[in-house]
Amino acid sequence: MLTLNFIREKKELIIERLKVKNFDAREIIDKIIDLDNKRRKTKQKSDSLQSEINQISKEIGKLFSQGLKEEAEAVKKKTAAIKEEIKKAGTALGHIEKELMELLVTVPNIPNEMVVPGKSEEGNVKVKEGGTIPELVNDPLPHWELARKFDIIDFELGNKLTGAGFPVYKGKGAKLQRALINYFLDEGQKAGFSEVLPPIIVNEDSGFGTGQLPDKEGMMYHVPVDNYYLIPTAEVPVTNIYRDVILNADQLPVKNIAYTPCFRREAGSWGAHVRGLNRLHQFDKVEIVVIAHPEKSYEALEMMVDHVEKLITSLELPYRIMRLCGGDISFTSALTYDFEVFSAAQKRWLEVSSVSNFESFQSNRLKCRFREKGEKQNKLVHTLNGSALALPRILAALLENNQHPDGIKIPDALVSYTGFESI
């Protein structure tokens, strides 16, 4: 959510920049500014009326303490009409604020200058490519067949227990999963991220804070009896740690890392391209979240991208880094880098990480601010997050790319975690 002040001050700039995201903002911005003017006027009115009441109340208090009961009663009579007006102004203000909020949350974050226009993912810009695509044996198997062959992931069993998209990892598959989680967490800690293990079910406020609610309600599993939501990513609980928090400038940047399962309903997105591990309802992910000083957030973004790249490189996977174009970047993001690894049997690039700077778009909702020494005004922090990494597609690529006639080779970096060198 953009701040009202920013919208008022940089109206034309916002309209111009949002064209990159294929969003026509002019009409809505005008409405917002108009409503905000109304809001201010109404607030002014209600405040001055309230001030009157406060004055009168003090007077009455004095009169009573002097024992002048009758005089006090007389003054009381003046209040009825004012109170009626306050009530009116109050409800009007409430309506205006609600409407204003409803409009505000529909305006996307403005993209960074590096974001190019584009219609879809076709327009994304490749900024880097690394690793080598392996030469595979004849008739390489896609990971879902490898999974069956070596009995390490059981999709059918998951269907029985829950439904499609909830695989059961077995034996070396389960161990490999655990190895990856531990490896990612350990590497994160070495890079200065401090670990949290948050709840994976959150309340409505948290859903709102990171922007899943009210719009993207359909992506999350809902627990109606308690009105809780299963998290679609650790970003939700971890970022919400800092909801309504004022940090000291010297605490920045805050660097957190968290492993959680993630739950996504992914309604209506089924077909051949989402077979096997490519898209799941429940999956594991290690997430990094950074709360940064506004002047240092792009530095932080770079640091995060480097970290993710190092992880993928250490797993010896062929990868490319894409800078998302205006058509593919998310509603909340100012700049996003996607990491894709090449899954050699499917012959496809699979997205395994998305690292974004939200600038103050999220922190404005979260009300996460920081205090600079010597400055009175608290300012909004910048928030960033990224996957480091999402497991299923990494697993898919590892299985497919490392298949050999005699089994699947585990990358060296993982062996001390798995305890075995091949499957």
Next chain:
RNA sequence: GGAGAAAUGGCAGAGUGGUCGAAUGCGGCGGUCUUGAAAACCGUUGUCCCGAGGAAUCGGGACCGGGGGUUCGAAUCCCUCUUUCUCCGCCA
């Protein structure tokens, strides 16, 4: 799940209808003293919104767990939700 108690500023903790945004202590910040530090002493100390101003700042409003109500006036009374504590029950 049942019974009872409680929720106040960064923390501790007063305040049960009228200058209470809130005593006091601790902490933080600034200063005096000191070669320096500590101690002592003095001062200062939240957040949000509206308005004025170039700014420092000033005026107004709101906030004592959340929401609602009573009243001219609520931290204080009432309703409701949430959370915490104690006792009982149950349980990984």
